Amino acid sequence: MEITAVGPRLVKVTITGRLDAPTVDSIETRFIASLVPAANSAVIDLTEVDFVASMGIRMLVLAANSLRTRKASIAVYGAQERVLQAFDAVSLEQILPICATEAEALAAVGTPAQK
Amino acid sequence: MRGFEDAAASLRRLLDEHSLDAGVRNRVELVFEEIATNIIRHAAPRGEIDASVRLDDREVVLTFEDDGMPFDPCAGSASAGYGLTLVRKMASRLEYQRTTQQRNRLRVAIARA
Numbered sequence: 001m002e003i004t005a006v007g008p009r010l011v012k013v014t015i016t017g018r019l020d021a022p023t024v025d026s027i028e029t030r031f032i033a034s035l036v037p038a039a040n041s042a043v044i045d046l047t048e049v050d051f052v053a054s055m056g057i058r059m060l061v062l063a064a065n066s067l068r069t070r071k072a073s074i075a076v077y078g079a080q081e082r083v084l085q086a087f088d089a090v091s092l093e094q095i096l097p098i099c100a101t102e103a104e105a106l107a108a109v110g111t112p113a114q115k
Numbered sequence: 116m117r118g119f120e121d122a123a124a125s126l127r128r129l130l131d132e133h134s135l136d137a138g139v140r141n142r143v144e145l146v147f148e149e150i151a152t153n154i155i156r157h158a159a160p161r162g163e164i165d166a167s168v169r170l171d172d173r174e175v176v177l178t179f180e181d182d183g184m185p186f187d188p189c190a191g192s193a194s195a196g197y198g199l200t201l202v203r204k205m206a207s208r209l210e211y212q213r214t215t216q217q218r219n220r221l222r223v224a225i226a227r228a
Contacts, residue, residue, distance in 0.1 A: 054197035082141040089204040
C-alpha cells in the first residue's frame with residue numbers, strides 16, 4: 001500500500017494484490033491512521049487489486065463513515081470486474097462513490113482533477 | 116492465519132487446473148474466504164477446520180466442518196454482515212447441519228452457469 005499526498009488534506013492510496021483478511025490485518029491500522037485523525041479525504045486506486053473480501057469492504061466503510069463525521073470523504077476507482085462483483089453484492093455504492101477513473105474519484109471527493 | 120493462507124493458496128492452485136469462468140472463480144474464492152475466516156475468528160478460533168471442494172459440470176461445492184459453537188448461516192435470524200451477505204449472494208445453495216458428533220457441517224454450492 002502506497003500513500004501519497006496530492007493536495008491539502010487530500011491523499012491518494014494505492015493498494016495492490018488481494019484485499020483479503022490477512023492483507024487487511026496488515027494494512028488497516030496504517031490505512032485508517034493516514035486518513036481519519038487528520039480528516040484527510042482520499043481517492044483509493046484499486047486498479048491493481050484482483051480480489052476483495054468482506055474485511056476489505058469493511059475497512060473502506062469504516063474509513064468512509066469516520067471521515068463523514070469529520071467533513072471529509074473517500075472514493076475508490078479503477079476496480080476490476082471481480083472486485084465490482086463483491087461491491088455490487090453489498091451495495092457499497094450506497095456508502096461511498098465507486099468511480100471508473102481517478103478524475104471521477106477526485107471530483108467525487110470535491111477536488112477537480114488538475115489539467 | 117497461516118493455516119488459512121495455505122488453504123486459500125491450495126484452493127487457488129486447484130481452481131487453476133479447471134477452466135472456470137472468472138466470475139464463478141471469484142465467487143468460489145469469496146465463499147471460501149468468508150466462511151473460513153468466520154469460523155477462525157468466531158466459531159472455532161482454536162480448533163481445526165476440515166474443508167473440501169468438489170467440482171462437476173454444474174457446480175462447485177465447498178464443504179466445511181468444525182467443532183466450534185453452532186452457527187447456522189442459513190437461518191434468517193443470523194445477523195448478516197458483509198461476509199454473510201456475500202456468501203448468500205454468491206451461493207446457489209447453502210446447507211447447514213449440526214452433526215451427531217456436535218460438529219458444524221456447512222455445504223455451499225456455487226453454480227457454474
